[in-house]
Every structure is written in structure tokens, then in C-alpha cells.
Amino acid sequence: METCLPIQHAAPSEPTAGTPFAWPLPFQKSKRVERQRVNSVPNETADQVAMTAPETSVEALNAMLLAVAVGQDRAAFRGLFDHFAPRLKAFVRRQGTDPQMAEEVVQETMVKVWHKAGQFDPAKASAATWVFTIARNMRIDHLRKANRPEPDYNDPAFVPDAEPGAVDRISRDQEAGRLHAALTVLPEEQQAVLRLAFFEDKAHAEIAEELGIPLGTVKSRIRLAFKRVRSEIGEIR
Amino acid sequence: MTITHHPSEELLLDYATGALGEAWSLAVATHLALCPVCRQTVTEMEAIGAGLMARLETEPVADDAFTDVLERIDAPLAPPAPAPAPPPVRAAGTKPLLPQPLRDYVGGDVAHLNWQRLGLGAYQKLIPTAGGSTARLLRIPAGQPVPEHGHRGLELTLVLDGAFSDQTGYYGAGDFQEADDNLQHQPHAAPDTDCICLAVTEAPLKFKDLSVRLVQPLLGI
Numbered sequence: 001m002e003t004c005l006p007i008q009h010a011a012p013s014e015p016t017a018g019t020p021f022a023w024p025l026p027f028q029k030s031k032r033v034e035r036q037r038v039n040s041v042p043n044e045t046a047d048q049v050a051m052t053a054p055e056t057s058v059e060a061l062n063a064m065l066l067a068v069a070v071g072q073d074r075a076a077f078r079g080l081f082d083h084f085a086p087r088l089k090a091f092v093r094r095q096g097t098d099p100q101m102a103e104e105v106v107q108e109t110m111v112k113v114w115h116k117a118g119q120f121d122p123a124k125a126s127a128a129t130w131v132f133t134i135a136r137n138m139r140i141d142h143l144r145k146a147n148r149p150e151p152d153y154n155d156p157a158f159v160p161d162a163e164p165g166a167v168d169r170i171s172r173d174q175e176a177g178r179l180h181a182a183l184t185v186l187p188e189e190q191q192a193v194l195r196l197a198f199f200e201d202k203a204h205a206e207i208a209e210e211l212g213i214p215l216g217t218v219k220s221r222i223r224l225a226f227k228r229v230r231s232e233i234g235e236i237r
Numbered sequence: 238m239t240i241t242h243h244p245s246e247e248l249l250l251d252y253a254t255g256a257l258g259e260a261w262s263l264a265v266a267t268h269l270a271l272c273p274v275c276r277q278t279v280t281e282m283e284a285i286g287a288g289l290m291a292r293l294e295t296e297p298v299a300d301d302a303f304t305d306v307l308e309r310i311d312a313p314l315a316p317p318a319p320a321p322a323p324p325p326v327r328a329a330g331t332k333p334l335l336p337q338p339l340r341d342y343v344g345g346d347v348a349h350l351n352w353q354r355l356g357l358g359a360y361q362k363l364i365p366t367a368g369g370s371t372a373r374l375l376r377i378p379a380g381q382p383v384p385e386h387g388h389r390g391l392e393l394t395l396v397l398d399g400a401f402s403d404q405t406g407y408y409g410a411g412d413f414q415e416a417d418d419n420l421q422h423q424p425h426a427a428p429d430t431d432c433i434c435l436a437v438t439e440a441p442l443k444f445k446d447l448s449v450r451l452v453q454p455l456l457g458i
């Protein structure tokens with residue numbers, strides 16, 4: 001199990017903390033282009049466009065994460081931090097974690113995002129989903145002190161995905177956008193069950209107990225929610 | 238590998254949220270290594286989790302939080318613990334039979350395991366996991382029955398080599414069976430190859446046959 005204990009050490013080498021994140025426009029367009037351009041375009045170019053909107057777009061988040069992965073880009077990391085840290089804190093706090101511990105988990109999660117950025121694959125998941133899984137694992141690791149075994153994509157016995165056809169597959173970014181819309185229209189009783197599952201990592205039986213409803217009802221609400229979300233995403237597989 | 242039996246959506250969700258205990262997660266994760274379909278489902282579930290997180294009312298972090306994070310990423314990383322020598326796999330260039338994370342949990346691929354004799358021609362290898370559940374690798378001789386048994390709780394079986402069948406169907410490599418208290422079944426290993434599977438149980442199995450029940454403590458199952 002990896003650990004990320006706080007370590008006392010020297011001050012940061014660059015005064016990047018106060019720099020507002022700014023992202024050159026071409027980076028928002030295509031992931032293919034970003035990979036090549038991240039190295040060739042310095043951060044402080046003149047044609048930067050500040051992204052001040054509190055809702056950063058899915059594409060921008062992916063681009064920032066790739067910039068961290070490829071170029072250890074601190075301005076991009078600042079953008080990720082500004083977007084995710086307050087959401088991560090809300091997420092961790094939902095477990096009844098005290099604010100100080102929550103702050104600690106948020107910071108460790110962001111440190112892990114920095115170090116593991118190279119493993120991010122936008123074809124597999126959006127940046128938001130990827131960060132969510134890091135936070136989930138951190139919570140299990142840190143607050144529950146438990147192991148959560150995972151498959152290893154580099155294992156020779158690992159069975160890889162069939163090559164996705166370019167046409168029959170909507171992009172992860174589009175998927176994330178539609179998912180957002182789908183969650184908005186989900187009935188409250190279904191959202192409530194999902195929130196207990198994802199925010200308090202309660203198993204089905206625990207959710208039934210907490211809500212005082214039969215296990216079968218929990219299962220059917222979750223099934224309905226998935227069915228709804230999948231049809232909204234417009235699964236074409 | 239054609240997988241026809243997958244974990245239930247409930248089990249995949251409990252894995253995706255992190256609610257599942259270690260032994261159960263091991264079975265799900267090992268199936269995921271073999272099954273792109275279920276990996277896709279889990280990713281969708283994780284995307285839902287991320288979507289729910291995005292809808293939470295945000296909580297401000299401490300003013301110096303970003304500075305703290307930068308200090309941490311600038312700190313020299315602790316030297317990584319020396320990696321244990323990788324357990325030997327079958328032979329150079331061939332795929333191991335046991336995928337990760339299972340292979341590390343049992344300490345190598347099937348050919349290198351210290352199997353424990355179970356009687357009735359079967360062997361097992363217990364896998365240490367935290368929590369009250371039991372994970373074990375089972376090897377049932379080709380064509381032989383596993384004693385008929387019911388369950389006091391949930392039992393997961395993931396086939397890794399060979400196959401077995403019972404009244405609920407045929408289970409080949411990669412297939413995943415979830416059996417609950419209601420299933421009284423008599424699995425038979427398919428002929429030709431020994432059936433190797435990962436089994437996770439919530440409670441000791443209860444065998445129907447009294448003679449088996451009497452030796453059960455000795456067998457350790």
C-alpha cells in the first residue's frame with residue numbers, strides 16, 4: 001500500500017501559488033494536439049485566455065491533467081486544484097470526517113493526482129472520474145485502512161478492451177456532459193440511494209437499513225437509476 | 238475467452254464505491270482483469286460517482302492549502318521499498334494463468350503454489366485477506382463433483398482454468414458465479430482439465446452429506 005505521509009521540508013521552488021490559472025485556447029480543442037503542444041508552448045505565452053468560470057469544462061480539465069502528466073505544468077495543476085479541491089473536501093466531509101482530517105485527505109489526494117497524472121488515460125475515463133477514483137481510494141486507504149485490490153493493466157494476463165471503433169463510440173468528454181444532464185433529472189429517491197453508496201461507501205444492505213426500506217427497493221432504485229443514466233448517455237455498445 | 242456469467246450490478250457497484258471488503262474485491266478485481274465488459278460498467282459507475290461529487294455544494298479549503306500541496310510535491314519522494322522479486326510465471330513469453338491482483342495474493346502462478354490437500358481429490362490454497370470472509374483457490378479434479386453444499390451466506394466463484402457446471406449453468410474461464418443461501422448446488426468439474434477457481438465465502442460452507450459435514454473441520458472448508 002502506498003503512503004503519502006506529510007513530510008516537512010523546504011519551501012516551494014516557484015511562487016506559483018498565487019498565479020491564476022490561464023489556459024491557451026488551442027489546448028481546449030483536441031487532445032491529440034495537446035500532447036504535442038504542451039511541451040512546445042511555454043506557460044507564459046501572450047495569447048492566454050483566463051478561465052475564471054467556476055465550472056471548468058470537461059475538456060479543459062482533461063487538458064490540464066494531460067499538461068500535468070506531460071509537462072509537470074504547475075499552472076495547469078493550479079487549475080485542477082481550484083476546481084477539484086473544494087469538491088473533494090465536500091466529498092470527504094460527507095463521511096462525517098472532521099474538517100482538519102478532510103483537509104489532509106484533500107491535500108494528499110491532490111499530491112497523488114500530481115504524481116500519478118502520467119497514468120491518466122482520457123480514452124478510459126474523464127479527468128473528473130479519474131480524480132474521483134483517486135479520492136475514493138485515498139478514503140479507503142486513509143480513513144478505513146483497508147485494501148482494495150485492482151486489476152493491473154500492464155499484467156500479461158490482463159485481457160485488454162477490444163479496439164473501440166471511432167464511430168460507434170461517443171467520447172468520454174461527451175459522456176461526462178450527458179451524465180451531468182442525466183443526474184439532474186434523476187428522481188430524488190434514486191439520487192439519495194446513489195449518494196449513500198458513493199459518498200458514504202455504504203453497501204446495499206447498509207443503505208436499506210439507513211433508509212428503513214427493504215433491500216429489494218434499494219436494488220431496484222439503483223437499477224432504475226443506472227438504466228436512466230445509461231439511456232441518457234446514449235450507450236451505443 | 239468468452240465470458241457469459243458476470244458479477245451482479247450490485248456487486249460491481251459495491252466495488253465501484255469502495256464498500257466491498259478485501260476478499261470480495263479480490264474476486265471482482267480478478268474478474269475485471271479478464272472482462273472488458275464489466276470494466277466498462279465499473280467505469281460508468283465511477284463516472285456517476287464523479288458526477289454526484291460535481292453536484293455537491295463545494296467546501297472551501299484552507300487558504301494555504303495549495304502552497305502546502307506544492308511543498309509536498311517538491312519534497313523528495315521517500316525511496317521506494319525494494320520491490321520483491323517477481324514470483325516466477327509459467328515460462329518466458331507465455332501468459333500466466335492467474336491474472337493480477339490474484340497472482341500476487343497467492344504468491345505466484347498456479348504451477349508454483351503449495352497446494353493443501355482437501356480430500357476427495359481436491360486441493361486448496363487459502364488466501365489471506367482482512368475481514369471475516371474467506372478467499373481460497375480451489376483445484377477440483379477434472380470430471381469430479383464438488384460435494385453438494387448450500388451456503389450460510391454469499392459465495393463467489395470465479396473460474397480461472399477448466400470449467401464446472403451445476404444446475405444453474407456452465408461456467409468456463411472468466412465466468413463468475415454468485416450463490417446465496419437459497420442455492421443448494423452440486424457443481425461438477427468439466428472433463429479433460431482440472432478446474433481451478435477462486436472461491437470467496439462469507440461463512441463456512443454447509444455440506445448436505447453428514448459424513449462430509451463430520452470431516453469438514455478437518456478439511457478446513
Ligand SMILES: [Zn+2]
Binds near residue numbers: 243275
Ligand atoms: Zn464481466
